[in-house]
Amino acid sequence: MTQRILVLPGDGIGPEITRQARRVLDACREAGLDIDIEEAPVGGAEIDRSGVPLAPETLEKAKGADAILLGAVGGPKWDTMPDIANRPEKGLLALRKELNLFGNLRPALLYQQLVEASSLKPEVVSGLDIMIVRELTGGIYFGQPRGRETREDGTRYGYNTYVYDEHEIRRIGRVAFEMAQKRGKKLCSVDKANVLEVTILWRDIMNELAPEYPDVELSHMYVDNAAMQLVRAPKQFDVIVTGNMFGDILSDAAAMLTGSIGMLPSASLNESGQGMFEPCHGSAPDIAGQGLANPLATILSVAMMLRYSLGAPDMAARIEQAVGAVLDQNLRTADIAYEGTRQVTTEEMGDAVLAAF
């Protein structure tokens, strides 16, 4: 049966990186993958077109798709929009919420060919391979009540609500425990249980799940310590599981440890295996349209899509091998280029991956 893929290029470098990823998807189709690809605007591009970051018909298409490939959304052009409910980011948050994509997988993997690109000492990061499992549809990102108001005495105040129930915690916990089972069998749950009640519940539920996964070693760490340990000795981690807000912060820090955030894909999955796949990096408006962007994170997001949503792990492995091969050929986009490597454009990088596929 034909599987349906929706490509949402978005803003900034989104269009140029998804263009290269689409070429890889086309190559997969030629190699026998039965897929149908459609494209739609989202984020700032859609605001410019229709006034909202996610059009109702695009949401419908997304719901009907087996998998979504997203470029990136946002940029300074829309940052000053007074109405937060209508900024590019809200399109992304709405997709996550409406499709129930609660399970966000964010690998922080160091490519040995790029060890020099890290700001950390080679011995600290060489071989780094962490998987961050971030809860994506709950927590303070979506908690009610929220808003800005003015008190009777004229004082303005703002508030958000950090809330989780046990079901939300349990289902992301299961994703993380299962991920740990497939990897190094170590799971570190990150919370702030010495201060925040909601994360005491988080810790309780993780502890309750642990006996079901006796082969996984569960530990707990406060978020401030986790931020420190990621800098000090990141290789101590295998799988990290945490809530939406802490996951946002820690996954970006972890990604940056590798020195090659332009290389890192991500997956956001729901309970039926439907997923949205996107690079970890943002829309980089400052370099958009210049052929400088690194398409590899988006191409590797296609590999994650094949593995997690389309049931084509072999094809996924072929893409990953092709990416490894172009790195071995010493080809680099600007973000990961250094002396002795050959700098190529976004499109040339796509060419090289296709040639190695």
Add this chain to the structure above:
Amino acid sequence: MTQRILVLPGDGIGPEITRQARRVLDACREAGLDIDIEEAPVGGAEIDRSGVPLAPETLEKAKGADAILLGAVGGPKWDTMPDIANRPEKGLLALRKELNLFGNLRPALLYQQLVEASSLKPEVVSGLDIMIVRELTGGIYFGQPRGRETREDGTRYGYNTYVYDEHEIRRIGRVAFEMAQKRGKKLCSVDKANVLEVTILWRDIMNELAPEYPDVELSHMYVDNAAMQLVRAPKQFDVIVTGNMFGDILSDAAAMLTGSIGMLPSASLNESGQGMFEPCHGSAPDIAGQGLANPLATILSVAMMLRYSLGAPDMAARIEQAVGAVLDQNLRTADIAYEGTRQVTTEEMGDAVLAAF
């Protein structure tokens, strides 16, 4: 007039590091500083004694003191206490709140003698000197409502409230702008204004303050990006201002960049200049009582106390110079020792600082 200092050793390594810091305070008194020193238990030590982490009489003493020197609180012994309201950390949080110590100054300063101790490449961190200004008595740490409950259908949930009003934001903003004026004149305000309404207000207030400090260059950064930039290129920052939760996470990451968290002091100040001073590191129960702890962060906290609360900047500078001198003498506690340096105990480090004072 005699100024009153309350020393709260706390738990873990707290007693041994404050012991060395007291010796430095004694030396200051002998050198002419008119102070009176009293000591009291807090945190786990006080729980063991009286059942609560902060005794009412200790709180009264703290209110009456001109400055407080705190070691560290907490440890595994009390981590499993079911009642979060009675854990060691609550003693610390109550002191902050009751004394209105909203302005938390956390320097992340790299000592050139210790550049090798960092997990980052020397060129990335050499010369690093960031000041993080963290709001300490508001935000999600203290927001109401908060708690854990069970819904009618039996589902457990937990919640906390992230709330700020404009006055709270403005007063910490002023501390940060003034700090930037005294330093490199660059202030970066960290928020998550693309998702959290409370931090949109935060950003608005910072922008409203900016015209009063025309010599300071204000910028804004999302917290996930800030965590990345601290890893990638930390020297881009001068002063960072942020809320309680983000400040907890970012200040620990920034401190760890220096590779010598055992060196970093902190100050928590209220509007009348009264302050609590403590090392950035924790109570390190695993090494307590073995003479391994580094007393320098606590000794440097005494220097901050002299500068910010006791009006004795010259004496503060003398302490800081003495600490620089012992590093130049190649003396190191275990946490910062490496080949070619001389490892000393906690007390020997105290001896050396006193000799150089």
